[in-house]
Amino acid sequence: xxxVRTKLELERMGAGEALEVRCRPGEALExxxxxxxxxxHRVSVQGTTxxxxxxx
Amino acid sequence: MSDNSRRGFFRELASVVNSAKxxxxxxxxxxxxxxxTDAEIERYSRQLVLPEWGAAxxxxxxxxxxxxxxxxxxxxxxxxxxxxxxVGRMGIVDDDAVELSNLHRQPLHFTPDVGVPKAESAAAKLxxxxxxxxxxxxxxxxxxxxxxALVEGQSLVVDCSDSFATRxxxxxxxxxxxxxxxxxxxxxxxxxxxxIKPGRTACYRCAFPAAPTDAPSCADAGVLGxxxxxxxxxxxxxxxxxxxxxxxxxxxxxxxxxLATAELLRVRVSRRADCPDCSAL
Numbered sequence: 001x002x003x004v005r006t007k008l009e010l011e012r013m014g015a016g017e018a019l020e021v022r023c024r025p026g027e028a029l030e031x032x033x034x035x036x037x038x039x040x041h042r043v044s045v046q047g048t049t050x051x052x053x054x055x056x
Numbered sequence: 057m058s059d060n061s062r063r064g065f066f067r068e069l070a071s072v073v074n075s076a077k078x079x080x081x082x083x084x085x086x087x088x089x090x091x092x093t094d095a096e097i098e099r100y101s102r103q104l105v106l107p108e109w110g111a112a113x114x115x116x117x118x119x120x121x122x123x124x125x126x127x128x129x130x131x132x133x134x135x136x137x138x139x140x141x142x143v144g145r146m147g148i149v150d151d152d153a154v155e156l157s158n159l160h161r162q163p164l165h166f167t168p169d170v171g172v173p174k175a176e177s178a179a180a181k182l183x184x185x186x187x188x189x190x191x192x193x194x195x196x197x198x199x200x201x202x203x204x205a206l207v208e209g210q211s212l213v214v215d216c217s218d219s220f221a222t223r224x225x226x227x228x229x230x231x232x233x234x235x236x237x238x239x240x241x242x243x244x245x246x247x248x249x250x251x252i253k254p255g256r257t258a259c260y261r262c263a264f265p266a267a268p269t270d271a272p273s274c275a276d277a278g279v280l281g282x283x284x285x286x287x288x289x290x291x292x293x294x295x296x297x298x299x300x301x302x303x304x305x306x307x308x309x310x311x312x313x314x315l316a317t318a319e320l321l322r323v324r325v326s327r328r329a330d331c332p333d334c335s336a337l
Contacts (some may be wrong), residue, residue, distance in 0.1 A: 001098065008092065
């Protein structure tokens, strides 16, 4: 569900804006970066914080 | 629903950072017409996650009013999928009562429903499926005289009737009111589906100017349940595409489906200059 909520939030943002998602260790920490990259966004992960820069 | 409850998850879990250094030329956010509740996000999560789908498509469905004509073999899967997908308001029109011979192909009706008006039986199941959807049963037969009033104000009509007279009446009413329409028919192990944007694409009468004189009914020729399920599912898919715009609908053509050979044939149809239903649009 974390990726769904992240995707909805990204829809509201402009290209180049960044979203930080803090996850507990677990499945979402693996799924969210993978799904975000697959959707074409730039992704970096530091610890439990995922930073996603919205694609154009 | 307050903003707090709508966006509580992100208040705790995430923060939006306007990052000028990441954006060579930042573009403004596109405002959405509203927010989805937490329950809506969970209920519709498997479609919201689709790349083609999103909050805008979901909210378009929530605001839509769809008339489903017929609560039988096609109307069952159509109304199930549309209610499940989140169509906000749906009218279900059928003047028949459930018969034992319906049950092999009409998934909204169960054995204890025999004798119950189909519109009521369908509405009861659909309300269980999605309590957020407003379901309005109409126990009437659609005819040329009442079709315009039923169609008026709808976002979309899905014709799941089993009568050529009804199809022509619905097509004429939808054309006159410029309400998009999804037509379909099923018999034996085959069927067809066609989407219509009145005034812009060929209508049902453009494709079929006159009813066949010797067309058998399901009672005469038979029909397999899964064939009706496939055609009804295609109709529901067309309805979702027309309501949200997430993919192009089958317009200017009809899709012929042969389930016996598993073959699909897309037949192009042009608007007719002499069509009595849509040529004046």
